[in-house]
Amino acid sequence: MLKIKKSDTIQIIKGKDKGKKGKVLQIMLQTKRALIEGLNMVKKHKRKTRQDQQGGIISIESPISISNIMYFCKTCDRPVRLGFLIQKDGTKSRFCKVCKQTV
Numbered sequence: 001m002l003k004i005k006k007s008d009t010i011q012i013i014k015g016k017d018k019g020k021k022g023k024v025l026q027i028m029l030q031t032k033r034a035l036i037e038g039l040n041m042v043k044k045h046k047r048k049t050r051q052d053q054q055g056g057i058i059s060i061e062s063p064i065s066i067s068n069i070m071y072f073c074k075t076c077d078r079p080v081r082l083g084f085l086i087q088k089d090g091t092k093s094r095f096c097k098v099c100k101q102t103v
Contacts, residue, residue, distance in 0.1 A: 002027060002029070002032070002066060003071065003082040003094060004024060004027065004034060004066060004069065004071060004082075005024070005027065006024050006025070006026065006027055007023060007024060008023070008024045009022070009071075009072045009074070010022060010023075010024055010034075010069045010071055010072055010079075011069065011070055011072045011079040012036070012040075012064065012069055013068060013069065013070050013079060014067075014068040015040070015064065015068055016040075017039045017040055020039055022036040022037050022038055022039045023036070023037045024036060024037075027066075028063060031063070032065065032067075033063035033064060033066065034065075034066055034069060035061055035062075035063050035064075036061060036064060036069070037061065038061065039061065039064070040061060040062045040063070040064045041061060041062070042059070042060060042061075042062045043057050043058070043059055044057070044058055044059075044060050045057055046058055071096075071103070073096045073099065073101075073103075075096070075099050075101055076096060076098045078098075080096050080098045080099075081097045081098075082094045082095065082097065082103065083095055083097050085102070
């Protein structure tokens with residue numbers, strides 16, 4: 001089970017976009033990769049088709065490894081590690097390991 005979830009705000013800690021923040025669009029569990037909004041952009045050559053009359057070179061987001069991103073805590077204002085906490089009613093929640101606040 002991964003600690004990063006869809007629509008979390010994260011910060012990239014390794015690679016060409018190091019230090020940039022973004023929102024998680026999709027998590028790929030089998031490959032342990034995440035798609036981040038507006039980050040890790042790559043160029044793709046598109047052929048002209050009936051649906052896409054323009055064609056040409058476009059920029060799209062490429063998946064990045066989960067090990068290269070960290071959750072960005074808004075209260076701490078920095079990337080942090082997350083932990084799991086089991087509540088008294090049996091539900092599981094995530095918490096910031098720095099400020100101990102539930103996410």
